[in-house]
Amino acid sequence: MTYDVVVVGLGGMGSAAAAALARRGQRVLGLDRYRPVHDQGASHGETRIVRKAYFEGSAYVPLLLRAYELWDELGLLTRNGGLFLGAPDSRVLAGSLATAQEWDLPHELLDAAEVHRRFPAFTPPGDTVALLERDAGWVSPEAAVGAQLERAARAGAELHHQEPVDAWEATADGVRVTTARGTYEAGALVLAPGRWAVDLLPEAPVPLRVEERRVHFFPGTAGDFAQERFPVWIWERPDGTVPYGFPDLGSGVKAAVHHSRLRPAAEWPGEDVGELLAPLLRGLGPRPLRTVDCTYTLTPDEHFVLGRHAAHERVLVACGFSGHGFKLTPVLGEALADLAVAGSTPHDLSLFDPCRPLRA
Ligand SMILES: Cc1cc2nc3c(=O)[nH]c(=O)nc-3n(C[C@H](O)[C@H](O)[C@H](O)COP(=O)(O)OP(=O)(O)OC[C@H]3O[C@@H](n4cnc5c(N)ncnc54)[C@H](O)[C@@H]3O)c2cc1C
Structure with missing residues (x-):
């Protein structure tokens, strides 16, 4: 052999x-x-979110804890924090909170005003709650x-x-x-x-099921979208659509739709994603600078x-x-x-x- x-x-x-x-x-x-x-x-596509508060299921957390050790060994994880936002009963917020509480993961709960005070680019609608996980971030x-x-x-x-x-x-x-x-x-x-x-x-x-996904890089007000002031984020909108995004690392503010009940996530052109994000990120330009295609393989x-x-x-x-x-x-x-x-x-x-x- x-x-x-x-x-x-x-x-x-x-x-x-x-x-x-x-x-x-x-x-x-x-x-x-x-x-x-x-x-x-x-x-491919510059960045991937890394987090421990995991609305997809608390069974992932032990694996995530070990993944963090291995990312640190590789020296590839940037911990610029993660904001997971939604209504109090949304899957993104409630699910992230449940795993953070169950596994005693360090986190803070912020109301919309506090999110804006700490991270000025974010302008969440008034009834939004955010879980802030300082240990979250991104890898390339x-x-x-x-x-x-x-x-x-x-x-x-x-x-x-x-x-x-x-x-x-x-x-x-x-x-x-x-x-x-x-x-x-x-x-x-x-x-x-x-x-x-x-x-x-x-x-x-x-x-x-293989699905095409498009990620967009938007222009944003200089400074506010830099990673020192802008964590990675996932937002569950009231209509159930879940966009997510990253700070500007030099080629624009990356954002995309993860899930949507309104229409297939692949069918969100950049302008529509810009419109979707406007209530959360008022300083974001409406049209992307560029778009990258990628695929999800879904079970x-x-x-x-x-x-x-x-x-x-x-x-x-x-x-x-x-x-x-x-x-x-x-x-x-x-x-x-x-x-x-x-x-x-x-x-x-x-x-x-x-x-x-x-x-x-
Ligand atoms: C837009 C987008 C955003 C994402 N965001 C996140 C995120 O924020 N956080 C996160 O954790 N995950 C995220 N993911 C998911 C994550 O990126 C994927 O789960 C992961 O990259 C899948 O890796 P893979 O090895 O299965 O596939 P791939 O990296 O695509 O690797 C498969 C490899 O198999 C090779 N191959 C296929 N068939 C053959 C063959 N017959 N012979 C030889 N080679 C073959 C291909 O060439 C390819 O290199 C995202 C995915 C996408 C598309």
């Missing part, structure tokens, strides 16, 4: 898994269809993928870029992976193909798909990150390495069970 583990997909998840595996002395082959740190998948997905690939290579991983995987199969004692350039045998396989999971895992029990319950393949013991799957997976890439890379090397992990991954019964 030439390799211990083949990792297919070297984006956010695969690069972290390849680094974790190689650093444990595994003979790793990583394969990706594009050049390193590309903009065709889900791990490009920097993170680059750093993980470098770590993997430094620890001896063989990384083949621009070599798409055409097929894989389980063998008697491992796996076989085929590309146009060769056939590779390994003891285990990690499949982290992002939005292409639908091609490599056609029979996955958890249905995946029906918006929890990830991560663990052992339903039918193949030596195959691990990592996909369906539903627009909120980047912050967890270091810890999920570690968990994938645990599963590939030791067969089990101390991390509780039950929420992400690839065999959980879900309908599209």
Whole structure:
């Protein structure tokens, strides 16, 4: 057997898994269809929010605590704070507060006036409440993928870029992976193909939906949107639409729609997003300077798909990150390495069970 583990997909998840595996002395082959740190998948666009107060579910918090340790080890996390805003009973506000209270995460609750006093660019409607998490912030997905690939290579991983995987199969004692350039045998396989999971895992029990998303970079009043005065933020509007955004790091104030019941999130042109944000950020210019496309791979319950393949013991799957997976890439890379090397992990991954019964 030439390799211990083949990792297919070297984006956010695969690069972290390849680094974790190689650093444990595994003979790793990583394969990706594009050049390193590309903009065709889900791990590009300057910034990703990192936070611990987690309205998506309190089961994420232990993973997030470990992810923070690993981000600090990588030296890539900027803690400029996070504001999670909405009506008191909104999912974003109430859910963030519930996890912060349950896990004793440091936080403050601010009313609209106090938000504006501390962070002048924010002008929330009067009945808005915000949870401020000082420890929240952002990472650059490009920097993170680059750093993980470098770590993997430094620890001896063989990384083949621009070599798409055409097929894989389980063998008697491992796996076989085929590309146009060769056939590779390994003891285990990690499949982290992002939005292409639908091609490599056609029979996955958890249905995946790929959605286009657009992120916009707006002009903003100089100073107020600098990261010293402007935290990352997520706002649940009264109509249920959830935009989010980042400070101006030099190329504009980034903002986008995460979810909307009004129309598919992909169908929000920049001008409409500008209009949507006007009540919260009055100093933002109405039209974006530029727009970047990206994709979400969504599961029906918006929890990830991560663990052992339903039918193949030596195959691990990592996909369906539903627009909120980047912050967890270091810890999920570690968990994938645990599963590939030791067969089990101390991390509780039950929420992400690839065999959980879900309908599209
Ligand atoms: C606009 C946007 C905003 C987001 N905001 C946040 C946020 O603020 N916080 C957060 O935590 N998360 C956020 N996310 C989610 C997060 O970025 C994703 O969950 C994460 O990047 C997914 O990583 P991945 O490795 O699954 O996919 P990718 O990074 O896309 O990697 C998949 C890789 O697989 C390769 N590949 C696919 N098929 C093959 C094949 N057959 N052979 C070889 N290689 C293959 C691809 O080339 C690619 O490199 C956001 C996502 C988007 C799109």
